[in-house]
Amino acid sequence: MIRNILAIDDSASMREILRAAFGSAGYDVTVANDGEDGLEHALAQRFDLVLTDLYMPRMGGLDLIKRLRANPSYQETPILVLTTESDEGFKAAVRDAGATGWIEKPVDPELLVDLASALGEAS
Template identity: 50%
Template sequence: MGKNIVIVDDSESIREVVEFTLTNAGNNVKVAVDGEDALKYFDGSKIDLVVTDLYMPKMNGIELIREIRKKEDYKFVPILFLSTESQQEKKIEAKEAGATGWIVKPFVPEKLLAAMNKVIR
């Protein structure tokens, strides 16, 4: 247990819910307010999971996923994205960028953990 998880969302409230849920489930959580901000965590340190929003002012989620996948150390790190869109096209775009899975807002903590359990153990 105790995964290193990076949460990226421009909405503080959502960030906190996700952070709270994941921290309570015993993980080490780091938060970033947008894609650009998140990149600072990808400095070679161990990251087990990334949870990112898609719509953010500075570097959106899809751009972030592409950036992460470019890095040798994080080619295979699972990335989940949060989205209110259950539209197929957005999912496909994110998947093509290299996302592992997604969580549809609104979600309850159990659902978040369920999605997380699909990609890390």
């Protein structure tokens, strides 16, 4: 079951959209503004779902995913990439890094909440 979500994006407006959408659906949401900040949160507290942007300062999404997957606590955790990228090379790189999947921006907040619910039911 998914209860705690870590949402990482360097866009303040995107962080607020994610916080509002998941918060209003009853999830506990922690936001981070880049991969390093997100990794610090992930190591300090266990999350049931991680949403991350791809291109961010200090540490990007692919490096973050690799670091999380190297941690035993996050080897099975769903990790979704929120991105404007859509090409097949990108999709392969995301899969190789260990992401569960990706969603192209702009995102539909209701779709994300539904997806989190479905991932929670599958686990």
